[in-house]
Amino acid sequence: MSRGWPALGMVAVLVLSGCGSEVAAGADPDGRRLLKVSDVHEATGMTLLEGPVFTPDGSLLVVDVTAPAGEPKVLTIDVRKRSVKGFLTDASSAWTSAQISPYDGRLYLTDFAAGAIDSISLDGDDPRVFFTGQVDGAVMKPDDLTFDPEGNLYVSDTTGHDEPGGPDQGRIVRIDRDGQEATVLADELPAPNGVSFDATYEGLWISEYSGNRIDRLGLTVGGKAVATQYPAVRVDxxxxxVDSNAVDASGNVYQMFHRQARVMVFGRNGDHLDTIDLPVPDDGDYSATNLAIRPGTKDAYVTVSGPSGGFVYTFRARDRGVRQSNGG
Known part of the structure; x- marks a missing residue:
């Protein structure tokens, strides 16, 4: 199945004071603003950047969840030049995350509004609906996703996110790399959001939005079932x-937030290692919802959104970026 998504050729270069993509060595307890990416959209009353992911050529892609039809919903950022241009739009989607598959090299996007997962080539052509429909009798509200080394998808179904006080309805869903088989790995979760493999691909770190905790899901060989499941970190x-998360080469978990402009870093044993504060404008609540650590480097890039628009901030991570650090 496919649909026509126009690629975007317009370029809007936005440069703000701050640092470039190179961050000084050593401890970096505070983030720094890299550039402004988007303004608040008149049609939707907000902007919400998510899903940062580096392409093989070094470009950083982000999604703008609340961008209206015709405006850039996926954007390309040159972190060295501190410039941004539109990459992709459509008429109806609300893409909330982005990842590049290790199997086919395509960009995969979770469409929260349609309950679908889309894909497109990194050249911006050949758009496809990879997966849609019910999983065990219910349509997903897909938020974040990650891939195992073979290219199978693991998706957070954040059903219940907009129903505070209701029963826990969230799920973690595995979809095979051909999009033919979807399996519920865990259910009755409090609106799961972030989902990242650990450094060894033996389990998943799940950020529970409505539970303010990080759960650990140990997987069986092949990743088709859950072997162990328990709360691992309770977040104050x-x-x-808690929003999206990512994992570096040492297995440290980087936890992002809705309505808080900071990153908290936890060791794989649950120790609180770092808090990175992001100096946002003093005009209301800002959310630091997602990050990518550029593979092979310690350069971390955070999507931040609030009353003044959408931004990318940067800081020095504890360890190098790997596939689990790149998008989600």
Whole structure:
């Protein structure tokens, strides 16, 4: 199945004061603003950047979840030049995350609005609907995704996210790389959001949005079932809630937040290692929802959104970026 998604050729270069993509060596307790990416959209009343992922040529792709039809919904950022241009739009999607498959090299996008997963080539052509429909009798609200080394997808179904006080309805769903088989690995979860493999691909770190905790799902060989499942880290976030996450080469978990402009880093044993504060404008609540650590480097890039628009911030991570660090 396919649909026509127009690629975007317009370029809007936005440069703000701050640092470039090279971050000084050593400890970096505070993030720094790299550039402004988007303004608040008049049609939707907000902007929400998500799903940062580096392409093989070094470009950083991000999605703007609330961009209206015809405006850039996927954008390309040159982190060295601090410039941004539109990459992709369509009429109806609300893409919430992006990842590049190790199997076919295509960009995969979770469409929260349609309950679908789309894909497109990194050249911006050959758009496809990779997966849609019910899984065990219910349509997903796919938020984040990650891939195993063979290219199978693991998706957070955040059903229940918009129903505070209701029963836990969220799920973790595995979809084979051909899109033919979808399996519920875990259910009755409190609106799972972030999903990342650990450094050895033996299990998943799941950020529970409505539970403010990070769960550990140990997988069986082949990743087709859950062997162990338990809360691993309880996060003290006040009025904020946990959002997406990522893992570096040492297995450290980087936890992002809705309504909080910071990153918390936990060791694989649950130790709180770092808090990276992001200096956002003092005009309301900002969310630091997702990040990517550029593979092979310690350069981390965070999507931040709030009343003044959408931004990318940068800081030095504890260890190198790997596939689990890149998008989600």
């Amino acid at each position: 976030a006040g009025l904020a809630q």
